[in-house]
Amino acid sequence: MYATIKFRTRCLVLLVLFVSMLLMELQQQQTIARFEERNQQLEISLRQQREQFQEVSRLAEDQTRELWAEVERHQLDLVAVGRLLEQSRPLAPRRPLLAARSGRRQHLRQSFVELRRLVDRQQGELGRLSQAAQDLFQRSIPSGSPCAGEMTSGFGCRVHPIYGIGKFHQGCDFTAPYSTKIFATADGVVLRSDWLGGYGQVVELQHPSGLCTLYAHCEQLKVTKGQKVRKGDWIATVGQTGLASGPHCHYEVHRDGKQIDPTPFLAATVRGTASL
Ligand SMILES: [Zn+2]
Numbered sequence: 001m002y003a004t005i006k007f008r009t010r011c012l013v014l015l016v017l018f019v020s021m022l023l024m025e026l027q028q029q030q031t032i033a034r035f036e037e038r039n040q041q042l043e044i045s046l047r048q049q050r051e052q053f054q055e056v057s058r059l060a061e062d063q064t065r066e067l068w069a070e071v072e073r074h075q076l077d078l079v080a081v082g083r084l085l086e087q088s089r090p091l092a093p094r095r096p097l098l099a100a101r102s103g104r105r106q107h108l109r110q111s112f113v114e115l116r117r118l119v120d121r122q123q124g125e126l127g128r129l130s131q132a133a134q135d136l137f138q139r140s141i142p143s144g145s146p147c148a149g150e151m152t153s154g155f156g157c158r159v160h161p162i163y164g165i166g167k168f169h170q171g172c173d174f175t176a177p178y179s180t181k182i183f184a185t186a187d188g189v190v191l192r193s194d195w196l197g198g199y200g201q202v203v204e205l206q207h208p209s210g211l212c213t214l215y216a217h218c219e220q221l222k223v224t225k226g227q228k229v230r231k232g233d234w235i236a237t238v239g240q241t242g243l244a245s246g247p248h249c250h251y252e253v254h255r256d257g258k259q260i261d262p263t264p265f266l267a268a269t270v271r272g273t274a275s276l
């Protein structure tokens with residue numbers, strides 16, 4: 001009888017040990033699966049960042065090429081004017097008598113002065129055009145933060161503050177008090193200024209660079225659809241509309257209709273917009 005009880009106890013202990021090992025194995029497999037999933041998400045994020053960097057570089061190269069084409073065109077104009085100027089110089093010594101008799105010398109001097117003025121004007125225009133093209137290019141790409149306030153959540157995987165589950169965050173959050181002013185981060189046109197589901201009150205801007213920016217959970221909207229805005233214009237105020245756990249501005253940058261990481265654009269600065 002005693003032997004039977006002892007045997008059963010041993011069997012029970014072995015069974016418990018076996019089940020414990022099984023559970024530990026299961027837990028380890030789950031942990032490995034979680035690590036692999038996290039690894040995949042990080043790889044996707046890294047790939048997206050690399051693609052964004054390549055796209056921004058390509059855009060900058062295109063704009064620079066156009067700018068140089070414009071500069072070269074004006075340089076050709078200047079060369080043509082310079083040739084004209086050179087051609088007009090030998091006329092005076094070749095025809096001294098004619099120039100002295102008919103006032104030709106005076107006429108040549110006037111031509112020379114006019115040509116010089118033309119050269120100066122062309123050079124001024126060239127400088128102005130180069131500067132304008134550069135300013136236009138810089139102002140059409142989002143740069144800086146949309147509002148004053150601390151960035152409390154970045155682009156990427158995070159635990160959702162309301163749902164409490166892991167969710168990909170499509171933008172950056174700037175926590176700030178109610179009614180803090182929100183500014184356009186680049187020149188553009190208002191695509192929408194209304195309510196958009198969980199985003200609450202939203203302003204979306206289309207920029208000449210092809211990028212779009214979106215400002216969500218706003219309290220008040222200060223612009224209307226179709227309106228043109230300049231970088232630094234006041235477009236909305238910070239609120240907590242839609243799905244939000246507190247007052248903040250959720251800021252997104254879109255390319256080809258997809259959200260991309262706004263972080264590289266936040267770090268960029270543009271001359272004359274230090275107030276942002
Ligand atoms: Zn957000």
